[in-house]
Amino acid sequence: MTIGITGPERKAPGRSAVVGLIIIAIVAAISLILLGLVADFLVDWMWFSSIGYPQVFWTTIGAKAGVFFVVFFTTAVVLWATARLALKQARRSRLPAGFAWKLAATATQPDPFEFMRDRLPWPRIIAATAGLVALPIAWAEAGNWSTILQFLYQVPYGANDPLYEKDIGFYLFSLPAWIAIKNWALLTLFMSALLAGLIYWVHGDIEYQAQRRSISPIAIAHGSALLGLFFAVKAWSYGLDRYLLLFGDNGVVVGASYTDIHVELPVLWLLIAISTIAALAAWANIWVRTYRLPAAAIVLLFGGAFLLSGVIPGLFQRFYVRPNELEWERPYIQRNIALTREAYNLNRITPKPFPAEQNLTFKTLETNKATIDNIRLWDWQPLADTYAQLQEIRTYYKLRDLDVDRYWLGGTYQSVMISARELNSSLLPPNAQTWVNRHVLFTHGNGAVMSPVTQKSGEGLPLFYLRDIPPVAHGGPEVREPRIYYGAESSDYVIVNGTVPEFDHPKGRDNVYASYDGSGGIPLSGMVRRLIFTDYFNDVNLLLTDYIADGSRILIRRNIRDRVRTIAPFLTLDRDPYLVISEGRMFWIQDAYTTSDYFPYAQPAPGLDLNYIRNSVKVVIDAYNGTVDFYLVDPGDAIAATYQRIFPGLFKAFAVMPPDLQKHIRYPEDLFLIQAKLYQAYHMEAADVFYNREDLWQFPRQPAGDGVSSLDGVAPMAPYYIIMRLPGETQAEFFIMIPMVPSRRDNMIAWLAARCDEPDYGKLIVYEFPKEKLVYGPFQIEARIHQNTEISQQISLWNQMGSRVVRGNLLVIPIENSILYVSPLYLRAEQGHLPELKRVIAAYGEHVVMKETLAETLSALFVENGAAPAKRGAAAETPSEGSQRRAQEALDHYNRAMERLRSGDWTGFGREMDAVRGLLEDVSR
Incomplete structure (x- = not known):
């Protein structure tokens, strides 16, 4: 017998240190994640409180937390109970009767799962695994907080x-919630089966090897x-699918069709x-414990579902x-x-x-002077280029969007183009892109x-009602507070009321500076807040800078769409917020929609994931203070009423919106475009006509781009x-409109309009042309x-x-019961970016003319082409001396009429033309 002597057990060098570093790294990572979550929470809380919506914040947080914890607890309990039952049954069934083959197997070869089965702390592993698996499931389901709240607070639609x-x-509120719960239940059952199967496999109750495949009776019962x-x-789920039939699309019918009701619906009852x-x-197989019965049930269900x-x-x-x-699908x-x-x-x-x-x-034109004076000759793209060249002033200013609005100016109702001059600090020169400059x-x-x-100047440039920095009004509304801290361009956070004044605007070789005295922003007093925002923005400069004083405030989420989305993420926003000047201040109006894709039998909007939409909310954002006000303009909307x-x-209430702002609400283009499509x-309300597509409409075609040499694009x-x-x-x-033409034709058949002014705001009208009459369409x-030479x-x-x-868009201008067509024409240097309005093209009836101004164009179109009631040649028909004198007077009146026309004086023009008519009538007697 040999006795071996062994030395003391050696440990791997540095093993404890490595383990310690790993633990420290894990703890640090978890701490950073928790710190980030806490920082996000605190910043959101401070921000919502600063703009007056703490109740919205706590309701949203409470709903998210409630859904998260309910789903987490329920999922974790289900997973834990399933896994503990599997562990208990697996240990009870170790080496049961009929499993003697395991003795032989373990006697001849080592059991690879012995360590896992016998030495691991399974109760703690199961609890930890259940929690870890439930965590992402609950996190994902927390995103359904809005769906759950709508389900709990739903308002009946009334139909x-x-x-x-x-x-x-x-369908709007309950069905989405039930579908979300059903999907969660299926996922939880799947994860439960997976976890139980893993435990049974480790403990040998499930064997899947090349030599042998078996499942123990205990595992079969649990499964x-x-x-x-x-x-x-x-x-x-099949019961819920009955309601989903109302959203199907077979190419002819959206919603439950003849086949759905007479075949699919009975099939779903059969599958139930x-x-x-x-x-x-x-x-029942819990007691029978054979794999054949569940397998037969699976084959029967899924095979029957596929066939049926x-x-x-x-x-x-x-x-x-x-x-x-058509016969079956008509109803x-x-x-x-x-x-x-x-x-x-x-x-x-x-x-x-x-x-x-x-x-x-x-x-007729004189009677419709307001229409003629507001024919839009400036398209947004050429005008945007002109604005950029003439009014951005400095490289860091940006005139981002041009919007069409209307104002009472000089006693007349006028349509204007307006654009905010926002500051984009990213456009500063590269060597000026410092943290201090940007923030x-x-x-x-x-x-x-x-x-x-x-209107245009003599050089073909726009006439400015508002221009320069600070803004100077020449016929436009006065702006007493021109500074824009919140806008469509703003994105970075900024610090106001710091130790240095802010740049306000350039003036000659010097700059003018100012301090913020508004109510926007979050106070930065105290080191704790600076630490929170340092972590939130991952920007250590907030902690180290000396430019922050006790009264400093930080302005975040300055992009108006981001502000609205953060407060009300359940609203869909129109793509075009527009600027309004009211009582010397600047505001943004953002149209917001309530939408759903669960409206039964409704056709989905082209290219959008919705089949129901209402413009129920108008949002007003103060460009200086950043305040956000939501006005409910459609209290009859069930979704808006539910969120209320x-x-x-x-x-x-819409009634409490300031009256001057109410004058600037408009029917949103996105909604109008969806409705028009x-x-x-x-518009075809008869099933037979709809099925045959006999009267399908489409939008008119127009040349693409700014070229005019061909109609190819x-x-x-x-x-x-x-x-x-x-x-x-x-x-x-003021209203929004679009012409309509028949499908695959270019003649005009109708035009659709939505009214924007009170008391008729929101009313839509379609004017239909006689089908037996040819009306030229825009193309x-x-x-x-x-073709005009x-x-x-x-x-x-x-x-x-x-x-x-550069050709402008052709506009269809309905006047009385006639149609006038007008299109501007711009000229710019080959390498230039300053388009000038040089000509106006107009068409009426069989005549097309082009002149320098709209007044001259209309004069040429109606007078020179005989559309006016005057007949210029009548004076030459009377040879007498008196007739010649009256003819000369008529010519003088006509020349003065043309001068009035060129200056836009329609009243004077009409008076002179009336005089011409009287003289010519005298001559003709």
Whole structure:
């Protein structure tokens, strides 16, 4: 016998140190994550409190936390209970009767799971695993907080669906919540089965090897119980699928079709029965304990689902419904039409006839002076280039968006283009891109630029109602507080009321500085707050700088869309917030929508994930203080009413909006565009006409880009805002409109308008042309412009002289019961970016003319082409001396009339033309 002597046990060098470093790293990582979460929470709390919405913050946080903890606790308990049961049963079944083969196996080869099975602290591992798996599930489900709150606080819609006779609010609020709960239940069951299976596998109850594959009776019983729960949830899922039939699309009908109701619905009831039977069979197998019964149930359910809900409805649709499709689908097409019109408020569009007559006279133009004076000759792209060249002043200012609005200026209702002059610190020269410049000195924009839509200077440049820095008003509204701290361009945080004054605006060789005295921002007093924001922005300069004083404030989320989204993430925002000047201050108005994709039988909006939309909220943001006010303009909207119950302090009544701001609300272009696209088909209310697409409309085509040499590149016409007097109305008003043409045709068939002024705000009208009369559409007028020899020669000449012609959009201008077409023409240097308005093209009837100004164009169009009532040649028909004198007087009056016309004096023009008429009538006697 040999006795071996061994020395003391050696430890791997540095092992304890490595373990210690790993533990320190893990603790540090967890601490940083928690610090980040705490910093986010504290910053949000301070920010919501600073703008007056702490209740919204706590409601949102409470809902997220409530959903998170309920889902986390429930998921963790289910996973823990399933895993503990599996552990208990697996240990009880170790080496059970009938498993003698394991003795032989362990006697001949080592058991790879012996250490895991016998030495690991399984209760603690199961608890930790259940928590870790439940954590991401709960985190993901917390994103459904809005869905859950809508379910709990839902307001009835007030109308029922035609199939199940349920209030539509069930589909808007309850169905999404039930689907979210169902998906969570399926995921939790799957993870439970996976965790239990892993435990059974480690303990040998599940064997999956090349030599042997087996499952112990205990594992079979446990799996059967979970499978039974899965089948029960599937039965519920098929029950919910009955309601999802109302959102299907077979290419003819959106919603439940003939096949859905007569085949799919009975099939779903059958699948509910099969799932229930499968669940009972699986639970019965807890005592039978054979894998054949659950396998048969799985094959029966999924095989039956494939055959019953996949193959049979397809065959029924192809061989029974399609040959007689219109006959079978007619009532369901009618449902689709009715509910789509309801979902998009298309049923509120009032159709009116439009005779499309050819009887315009100068008397008519004088009566519609407000329309003529507001014909938009400045397109946004050429005007944006001109604004940038003339009014951005410095490289760090940006005139980002041009918006069309209307103001009472000089006693007249005028349409104007307006743009805010915002500051973008990223446009500072590279060597000036310092932290101090970006966050302390250059903090705000200054003023706005405004010009009328139809006037120009002698050089072809816009006439500015507002210009320069600080803004100077020449006929425009006065701006007493021009500084813009919150806008569409603002993104970085800035610090105000620091130890140095802020840059306000340039003045000659010097700069003017100012201090912020508004109410926006969060106080930065105390080192704790600076530490919080240092972590939040990951910017140590906030901690180290000496530019922060006791009264300093930090302005964050200065982008107006970000501000609104943070407060109300459940609202969908219009893409174009617009600037309003009211009582000397500057405000942004942001249109916000309530939307859903769960409106039964409604056609989804083209390219968007929604089939219901309302512009129920107008949001006003103060450009200086950053205050955000939500005004409820459609209290009848069930979704908005539900959110009003959830957040009782969020929405204000529209009546409390300042009256001057109420004058500037407008029908949003995004909503109008969605409605117009759907109305192209859904103006057809008869199922037969809709099915045959007999009267399908589309937007007119127009040349794409700014070229004018060909019509090869085309794009659909976009809606535009205009001031004009609608047929039958007594005064001009502001509205948005777009023409319509028949499908695959270019002649105009109708025009759609949405009114923007109170008391008729939100009313939509479609003016339909006589179907037996040809009315030229915009693309046909474009073709006639290109075919006009004088115009095409002039354009070709300009393009050969180092200049580039830029054609503006062709506008359709309804006047009385006639249509006038107007298009501006711009000229710019080949390498320049300063377009000048040089010509105006107009078309009426068979005539197309181009002159330097709109007044001259209309004069040439109506007088020279005989459209005016005067007849210039009448004076030459009388040879007497008196007649010659009166003819000379008529000519003098005519010349004065042309002068009045060029100056835009329509009243004087009409007076002179009346004198011409009287003289010519005397001569003709």
